Amino acid sequence: MSILLQLSSENLSSRVYGRIRSALMDGEFAPGERLRIKDLSSQLGTSITPVREAIFKLVSERALEMRAATAIHVPILGPDDLRQIQLMRLALEGAAAERACTLMTPADLDRLAKIQEEFVIAAAKDAALAAKLNTDFHFGLLRAAQMPLVTATVENFWVMMGPLLRTFHNEMPRREISSRNHKHYQVLRALRKRDPQAARVAIQDDIRWSDVIIAWLEKQNAA
Known part of the structure; x- marks a missing residue:
């Protein structure tokens, strides 16, 4: 294989990996959902090989789990898993928000405010879109803090919990999510x-809303 062909193949695998990872982070897949390599390759318009490579990498990162040779599933996080993620997010996203205050431009702030307005509208009728916009808000804040290592670390947590955040937006009362008292407004202020x-x-107060998911998971486990 020539160097150019090898680079092309690696770039394709990287793009497929990035797309599936983003889909997990945005809550496009549900907890426990089975993913089929053939279906994913068809949806992405690629051969099976780059999808398989991406899946194996995501399994190694614990973003997906392989229960058998061909059985790939979105993990179902337990309450203790989510508590650990919450603990690390409180520290890292809290520090990023603090730093963003000194670095954020008016344009950055306008973008965050626009995302929040779109989130409020989506929360009343489209849980999947609301989950994505919630992600966009948090990562807009992280980017404004200009802390790429922190952002990369936090992103790994979001890939793992993205499917659960979709559950959060399905379970949370619509009026509370879309309220003008939402913690994102306090961040903006x-x-x-x-x-x-x-x-x-x-x-940090916003991140602690994941207690709702923890309580829901504990109730499900008890049942």
Whole structure:
């Protein structure tokens, strides 16, 4: 194989990996859902090989699990898994929100505010879109903090919990999610005031909403 062909193959595998990973993060797959390599290759318009390579990489990262040779599933996180993720997000996203206060431009802030307005509309009628917009808000804040290593680490957690966040938006009462008291508005107010401590507290309060999912999981396990 020539170097150019090898590079082309590697780039395709990387793109497929990125697409499936983003789909997990955005909640396009449900917890426990079975993924079939043939179906994914058809949807992505590629051969089976790059999809298989991407799947194996995601399995190694615990973003997917392989229960048998051909049985690939989206993991179902337990309450303890989510508590650990929450603990790390509180520290890392809290620090990022604090730093974003000093670095965020007016254009960054306008983009975040627009995402939040779209989120409020989606939360009342489209759980999948609301989950994606929620992700966009958090990563818009992370990008504004200009902490690429922190962002990459947090992204791994979001890939793992993306399917559960979809459950969150399905289970949470619509009026509470779409309320003007939503914690994202507190984040935006703190950013406008350039108040790092308030921004940290607001995003951490938002992250603690995952207690709702933890309680739901515990109830399901008890049943």
